[in-house]
Amino acid sequence: MLTAWMLLGSLVLSEAKPTARDISKGVDWLTRYGYLPAPDPYSAQQQTLEGLRASVRSMQRFAGIPETGELDDETVQMMQRPRCSLPDIIGTSELMRRRRKRYALVGTVWEKKELTWRLDTFPAASLTRDTTRALIGYALAAWGQETALSFTETQGEADLRVGFVGGSHGDGYPFDGPGGTLGHAFFPGVGPIAGDTHMDADETWTYNKDEGTDLFAVAVHEFGHSLGLSHSSAELSIMRPYYQGTVGNPSKYRLPPDDLEGIQALYGKRVSSPGAALPPPMPTQRVIPPHGPTHL
Ligand SMILES: [Zn+2]
Ligand SMILES: [Zn+2]
Incomplete structure (x- = not known):
């Protein structure tokens, strides 16, 4: 056999x-x-x-x-190559429908336009808490400035919870240490985990640098899943499953056309100015000495 x-x-x-x-x-x-x-x-x-x-x-x-x-x-x-841990093809019939290289929808959406988010855990000392919080805010704003969605940080119950977790962490998608899988997120829905995003705590998370893994780029990708997008086969898309490196300054970032088309198919276009969805400016990144204190 x-x-x-x-x-x-x-x-x-x-x-x-x-x-x-x-x-x-x-x-x-x-x-x-x-x-x-x-x-x-x-x-x-x-x-x-x-x-x-x-x-x-x-x-x-x-x-x-x-x-x-x-x-x-x-x-x-x-x-x-390092990548997102969610599958590229969901359901067997999807293979047949994938004639065009483009975005894919997962089939569920948020029924409301005002969503809340919170950071449950933070990465190790390569990024400060303030920088992490700002990067997450900007990654959500990348989607919010093109649609009618709004995102508000909360300390209470949140629709989109974000955490940095390592190894097996109880959801059936264990992380694998440095490299390999970088993150994953759960699609919109009703369960407590719907919309949540997990980042692999064993990566060295950085921001706009050549070394390490760019948190902003990975967060924009994972939030695409939290909002109802699957992986895209388009050449230029933040929803490609493979890590693509840094995408530049978070406050100037705009989604590629494929992702724009995908998210607007789900939530429509923004009517007010895109700038209204942007969070406050990025804090200046503090340089952390290699053997410096580990507290933040
Ligand atoms: Zn993904
Ligand atoms: Zn997980």
Whole structure:
């Protein structure tokens, strides 16, 4: 009997033969991000070679790399890039609908336009609390300045709760230490966790720097999920699943057209001036000495 990874092994044309563990990791990756159906122990249905090739091709198409249907070097490298831990394909029929490279809606929205948010936990000393709070405010404003949505920080019950958590943290989406998965968020809905965002506490979160992981860029992405957007296959979109690096000054940031189209399909356009949705200016980032005090 052929297992999925044996079949996938026959797709690899690279000179350096991948180990069974590499191939198995590829299948795990494709399954985790929705390109392959989860194993079903009841039907014990095996993947066909064509099915596996098709899943590699749709991953490549989504990522914007050559659609070879093989686990070539570019594909393996893409699979190793830091990214959001939510799947790219939700539901099998979605694969067929993804003809155009564009945004995707998850199917639920907030029924109200005034949303509240709170920060439950903060990142380690690479960012101060004030900077973290301002970055989160600006990341929400990126969506708010283009729609009729408004976001207000609260210390009480909040629609959108944001936390920095590490490893397994009780929601079935464990984080994996530095690199790999960076964050995830829960779609709009009625449960207590709906709209919440978790950032991997083991990343070195930074702001507008070459090193570390840019909190603003990842937060804008995750809030797209909190508001009802899924991953986009568009070339230029903050909702691409892979980490894209810093996106510049948060107070000057504007969403790419694909994301704008997606969010306005859900909540309509803003009628008043976009500036009205912007939070106060960013605090000056304090430089923290490498061996300085760890309190904030
Ligand atoms: Zn995501
Ligand atoms: Zn989580």
